[in-house]
Amino acid sequence: MDEPCKAMALAGWGRYKPAACHVYRPERRDALLSLLDGGAPGPVLARGLGRSYGDAAVNRTGSVLDMTRLNRMRSFDPETGELECEPGVSLSDIIAVFQPRGWFPAVVPGTHFITVGGAIAHDVHGKNHHRDGSFSSFVDSIDLWTPALGVVACSPTENADIFWATVGGAGLTGVILSVRLRLRRVESAYVLADYERCANIDAVLEAFDTTDENYTYSVAWVDCLATADSLGRSVLMRGNPALPNEVPPGHAGKPLRTPRRLNATVPFDFPGFVLNPLSIRAFNETFYAMSRPAKGKDVDYEKYFFPLDRVLHWNRMYGKRGFVQYQATFPPEGRAGLRAMLERCSIARRASFLAVLKKFGEAGKGMLSHPMRGYTLTLDIANAPGLVPFLGELDRILLDHGGRLYLAKDTVAAPATIAAMYPRLEEFRAVLHRVDPESRLNSDLARRTGIGLPARETHDV
Amino acid sequence: MSNASPGSLESVVIVGASSSLARAMAACFAAGDHALVLAGRDTAELEVIAQDLRVRYARPCRVLHFDALDYGSHPGFVAECTAALGAPPDGAVVCFGMLPVQEEAQEDFTVAGRCLDTNYTGAMSVLERFAGVFEARGSGFIAAVSSVAGDRGRKSNYHYGAAKAALNAFLGGLQNRLHARGVSVTTVKPGFLDTKMTWGLVLPALLVTDPERAAAIAVRGILKRRSIVYVPGYWRLIMLVIRHIPGVIFKRLSL
Ligand SMILES: Cc1cc2nc3c(=O)[nH]c(=O)nc-3n(C[C@H](O)[C@H](O)[C@H](O)COP(=O)(O)OP(=O)(O)OC[C@H]3O[C@@H](n4cnc5c(N)ncnc54)[C@H](O)[C@@H]3O)c2cc1C
Ligand SMILES: NC(=O)c1ccc[n+]([C@@H]2O[C@H](COP(=O)([O-])OP(=O)(O)OC[C@H]3O[C@@H](n4cnc5c(N)ncnc54)[C@H](OP(=O)(O)O)[C@@H]3O)[C@@H](O)[C@H]2O)c1
Numbered sequence: 001m002d003e004p005c006k007a008m009a010l011a012g013w014g015r016y017k018p019a020a021c022h023v024y025r026p027e028r029r030d031a032l033l034s035l036l037d038g039g040a041p042g043p044v045l046a047r048g049l050g051r052s053y054g055d056a057a058v059n060r061t062g063s064v065l066d067m068t069r070l071n072r073m074r075s076f077d078p079e080t081g082e083l084e085c086e087p088g089v090s091l092s093d094i095i096a097v098f099q100p101r102g103w104f105p106a107v108v109p110g111t112h113f114i115t116v117g118g119a120i121a122h123d124v125h126g127k128n129h130h131r132d133g134s135f136s137s138f139v140d141s142i143d144l145w146t147p148a149l150g151v152v153a154c155s156p157t158e159n160a161d162i163f164w165a166t167v168g169g170a171g172l173t174g175v176i177l178s179v180r181l182r183l184r185r186v187e188s189a190y191v192l193a194d195y196e197r198c199a200n201i202d203a204v205l206e207a208f209d210t211t212d213e214n215y216t217y218s219v220a221w222v223d224c225l226a227t228a229d230s231l232g233r234s235v236l237m238r239g240n241p242a243l244p245n246e247v248p249p250g251h252a253g254k255p256l257r258t259p260r261r262l263n264a265t266v267p268f269d270f271p272g273f274v275l276n277p278l279s280i281r282a283f284n285e286t287f288y289a290m291s292r293p294a295k296g297k298d299v300d301y302e303k304y305f306f307p308l309d310r311v312l313h314w315n316r317m318y319g320k321r322g323f324v325q326y327q328a329t330f331p332p333e334g335r336a337g338l339r340a341m342l343e344r345c346s347i348a349r350r351a352s353f354l355a356v357l358k359k360f361g362e363a364g365k366g367m368l369s370h371p372m373r374g375y376t377l378t379l380d381i382a383n384a385p386g387l388v389p390f391l392g393e394l395d396r397i398l399l400d401h402g403g404r405l406y407l408a409k410d411t412v413a414a415p416a417t418i419a420a421m422y423p424r425l426e427e428f429r430a431v432l433h434r435v436d437p438e439s440r441l442n443s444d445l446a447r448r449t450g451i452g453l454p455a456r457e458t459h460d461v
Numbered sequence: 462m463s464n465a466s467p468g469s470l471e472s473v474v475i476v477g478a479s480s481s482l483a484r485a486m487a488a489c490f491a492a493g494d495h496a497l498v499l500a501g502r503d504t505a506e507l508e509v510i511a512q513d514l515r516v517r518y519a520r521p522c523r524v525l526h527f528d529a530l531d532y533g534s535h536p537g538f539v540a541e542c543t544a545a546l547g548a549p550p551d552g553a554v555v556c557f558g559m560l561p562v563q564e565e566a567q568e569d570f571t572v573a574g575r576c577l578d579t580n581y582t583g584a585m586s587v588l589e590r591f592a593g594v595f596e597a598r599g600s601g602f603i604a605a606v607s608s609v610a611g612d613r614g615r616k617s618n619y620h621y622g623a624a625k626a627a628l629n630a631f632l633g634g635l636q637n638r639l640h641a642r643g644v645s646v647t648t649v650k651p652g653f654l655d656t657k658m659t660w661g662l663v664l665p666a667l668l669v670t671d672p673e674r675a676a677a678i679a680v681r682g683i684l685k686r687r688s689i690v691y692v693p694g695y696w697r698l699i700m701l702v703i704r705h706i707p708g709v710i711f712k713r714l715s716l
Contacts, residue, residue, distance in 0.1 A: 004657065004660040004661040005660075005661055006660055006661040007661075025657075027480075027481055027657055028479075028503070028506045028509075029506075029509070030505075030506070069481060072509050072512065072513035073512070073513045073516040073517060074509075074512055074513070074516070075512065075516060076516050083516075097516070097517050
């Protein structure tokens with residue numbers, strides 16, 4: 001039977017310039033395979049929960065395959081913690097099922113509303129990157145549908161090149177059909193967090209470099225509007241998993257139980273004037289003032305890892321025109337660049353609240369994986385006139401200091417910029433030549449940045 | 462994982478279990494401590510759904526073949542459920558359904574016929590078999606997923622609506638018959654659901670409910686032994702209004 005198709009406007013989480021797409025949402029493996037085997041007009045692209053900010057999960061030509069209904073768990077081994085599941089399973093599902101049993105995903109980004117497929121396609125990182133690496137460190141194997149080779153089993157030992165091209169490969173090597181993933185044991189639902197204020201960027205980098213090793217999780221919130229001696233003033237939030245005897249008194253005996261709470265929602269687009277330099281400044285001031293230094297504070301995992309998930313549709317705060325998220329990673333020797341970028345932001349006053357700073361550990365093996373040793377700064381920037389030239393200035397600073405952008409966030413960068421930042425791009429393309437020489441897979445991101453294979457000259461007859 | 466013996470749990474058979482609504486309803490029953498039988502035509506896919514439910518809820522979950530149009534197989538199907546569970550099930554829930562393209566149903570008698578044969582005759586045929594067993598035992602619950610489309614015929618889908626209306630009348634009568642024997646009968650009437658059936662149709666986005674939410678409402682109503690459950694509840698009001706539009710006006714509307 002023919003799979004139904006829906007015409008809809010798709011964008012990333014930033015809601016920047018949605019594009020008209022044709023979307024299929026198969027509910028069975030057979031239906032997906034028949035779409036891939038020609039049922040869906042090409043080029044095709046898988047999409048998860050659409051939490052990448054830019055155009056990585058958008059494909060205005062051909063078809064988009066919404067994977068969220070292929071979200072069945074296949075097996076779980078309580079000895080090893082290995083979960084086998086379909087790629088549409090979300091981290092929130094995994095947490096809902098396994099957290100009460102004492103297991104948790106080993107790497108979680110700042111939201112749990114992402115799919116396992118999306119987590120692999122961008123090789124996402126969490127607050128423990130400096131200790132544990134990125135998502136792919138905990139992926140044992142995947143089954144990948146590819147246009148040229150059919151379904152290929154890949155892992156770090158089998159078809160390793162295809163595996164490491166798919167990790168971070170933004171959906172361009174194939175469609176992940178099945179994943180084996182190792183969860184991690186947890187003894188409680190809490191993190192014992194230390195909160196510290198750092199007066200400026202030097203202080204926070206100093207703290208990362210000297211004491212991050214004492215913490216499993218580490219991240220800092222940065223006030224991008226602060227200037228001069230206060231440039232980059234931050235609140236450091238670092239922590240370790242709480243032991244059962246360290247949970248709040250009310251929860252003793254039930255350390256895996258989390259507090260119940262209701263989520264708020266942003267029901268409609270905010271008008272443009274709500275977020276302005278004044279309101280953001282007020283927010284930042286308040287946040288900095290309210291973040292009292294504290295040691296060993298019990299924070300439940302939801303609040304610690306996913307504070308934004310408590311406000312559903314928060315991206316609507318930026319109104320109809322949307323926003324971009326800009327994530328820039330500088331190598332350890334690129335500190336001056338980080339400083340220059342913060343200076344540029346404090347003058348331009350475009351970046352809004354929730355700038356986040358973190359120190360990464362060693363890079364993994366994904367050919368296009370983002371994390372590399374150094375410091376990563378993440379900014380939310382509203383879409384307003386002059387945005388693109390402004391981002392161009394930031395890109396220049398980043399390039400000058402050997403840094404790189406993150407494909408899960410990037411929205412406007414040009415091909416030369418991306419190519420200069422990802423030295424293993426040719427290796428990646430060599431794998432594409434084997435798995436998808438005719439570019440049956442494609443995305444707006446790939447067309448914009450040119451990370452796929454060069455378009456062949458075609459002549460319409 | 463699924464060591465809990467079916468005997469110690471309440472059990473329910475989901476008839477037509479491969480849709481996203483049925484899968485979500487099965488999850489609600491499993492989360493509410495029920496052993497499950499999932500029945501349908503695509504048993505390979507049902508095995509995948511069953512595995513998922515076992516991993517998530519650690520409840521026993523069996524798969525059986527069932528075709529709504531193969532009426533002759535229905536008496537034997539009830540026996541198979543009993544064999545799989547070790548006892549007759551506590552509940553039976555019909556979820557299958559088919560929505561024909563309205564124009565095709567108008568032009569092609571076989572399409573219109575299949576719509577009635579599936580949505581009404583198939584449901585009637587299998588539920589009568591369960592009804593007999595539950596009536597004799599003096600306990601149990603029966604439910605079927607109908608639709609608000611059965612509340613009043615509209616030009617956009619009246620073949621489907623007519624079949625669901627027949628199902629409603631059947632369930633009403635069945636309830637009347639079984640009430641004295643302690644068996645509940647629930648008619649579930651969803652509005653628009655975000656499932657494969659409606660993917661790609663142009664619907665008012667605010668009135669579309671996702672299958673998980675719909676399932677939670679439906680299963681809660683079934684377990685509370687309600688007679689009619691609108692999904693979500695506001696459809697009761699919408700349909701109240703639609704049912705009371707006078708014929709002189711209604712015939713001019715485009716609904
Ligand atoms: C509030 C918030 C906080 C975030 N914090 C972090 C963070 O701390 N660290 C971090 O690394 N990221 C972070 N992100 C980004 C997010 O984790 C990634 O963009 C992730 O990839 C989103 O997953 P998704 O399921 O929404 O995928 P989508 O955005 O839908 O798709 C992303 C990519 O995955 C591909 N894809 C999806 N499914 C498949 C499949 N089955 N097979 C092949 N390819 C597939 C798509 O083609 C696309 O290229 C954050 C995002 C938000 C909204
Ligand atoms: N979607 C809506 O807006 C909406 C609104 C009101 C009511 N409903 C009702 O909700 C129920 C679930 O539908 P859905 O929306 O989830 O649509 P769906 O995905 O199209 O599901 C239809 C289901 O019916 C099954 N089925 C069809 N013919 C069958 C047969 N002869 N024998 C056995 N099973 C058969 C299918 O099984 P196979 O795997 O064998 O194909 C499938 O499981 C239906 O009763 C539908 O009428 C839906």
